[in-house]
Amino acid sequence: MNCVCDLKLTVREMGLADFVRLYQNQERFLAYCRECDNYGAKWSCPPMGLDTAEFLSHYSYVTVAAVQVVYNEDVIASTPENQVKDVTLDTLMPVKAAFHDAMLNVEREVPGRLTLSSGGCTICRQCTRPDGVPCRQPSRMRYSLDSFGFDLSAITGDLLGIKLLWCRGKLPAYYTLIHALLERKPMDGVVEQVVLRQLFASDECRENSLRDRSR
Numbered sequence: 001m002n003c004v005c006d007l008k009l010t011v012r013e014m015g016l017a018d019f020v021r022l023y024q025n026q027e028r029f030l031a032y033c034r035e036c037d038n039y040g041a042k043w044s045c046p047p048m049g050l051d052t053a054e055f056l057s058h059y060s061y062v063t064v065a066a067v068q069v070v071y072n073e074d075v076i077a078s079t080p081e082n083q084v085k086d087v088t089l090d091t092l093m094p095v096k097a098a099f100h101d102a103m104l105n106v107e108r109e110v111p112g113r114l115t116l117s118s119g120g121c122t123i124c125r126q127c128t129r130p131d132g133v134p135c136r137q138p139s140r141m142r143y144s145l146d147s148f149g150f151d152l153s154a155i156t157g158d159l160l161g162i163k164l165l166w167c168r169g170k171l172p173a174y175y176t177l178i179h180a181l182l183e184r185k186p187m188d189g190v191v192e193q194v195v196l197r198q199l200f201a202s203d204e205c206r207e208n209s210l211r212d213r214s215r
């Protein structure tokens with residue numbers, strides 16, 4: 001079987017106070033959240049009913065980790081517009097789940113760490129929030145980085161040297177999943193080591209995400 005895409009990991013760590021000063025603009029970016037279908041419909045997304053400044057005040061460092069799902073040129077050229085959404089979901093969702101689990105494992109190594117996830121939670125097929133029922137998996141659900149009003153394009157561009165791409169009638173060269181880990185102490189490369197070891201060795205990623213669906 002041929003692989004339809006490859007994965008690339010980029011990680012940067014910085015002080016949380018500088019990160020907030022440089023990249024948080026709640027008024028501007030939460031306005032985008034209000035236009036999203038996940039707004040008020042996923043427990044990972046706004047409105048979150050918490051004081052975000054107080055929430056972040058418990059941490060001193062942030063490690064931003066981005067996984068690029070990079071499509072090979074043949075797949076981009078041969079995927080018709082009406083299959084772009086399916087190929088996107090089939091390739092992105094298993095990587096997102098494996099990345100989320102790898103970040104949770106980094107988090108659990110030391111009490112007091114906390115992961116922020118990439119976009120709205122996709123753990124359950126149907127979120128309970130529209131029914132007013134508590135989250136089914138609070139031990140695994142994590143707030144999205146977007147929910148704090150962070151500028152993801154600036155974070156990836158400035159910190160990681162990655163320009164965010166979206167599909168425009170065809171698959172982009174790559175998609176980018178962005179997670180973060182909040183800590184009280186410097187992480188010294190731990191996130192990179194664990195994610196590389198767990199995500200890039202993941203059979204699930206290899207077998208379910210990176211294989212050509214058409215074969």
Ligand code: SF4
Binds near residue numbers: 044125
């Ligand atoms: S774990 Fe399930 S119930 Fe909780 S936020 Fe995610 S999708 Fe919703």
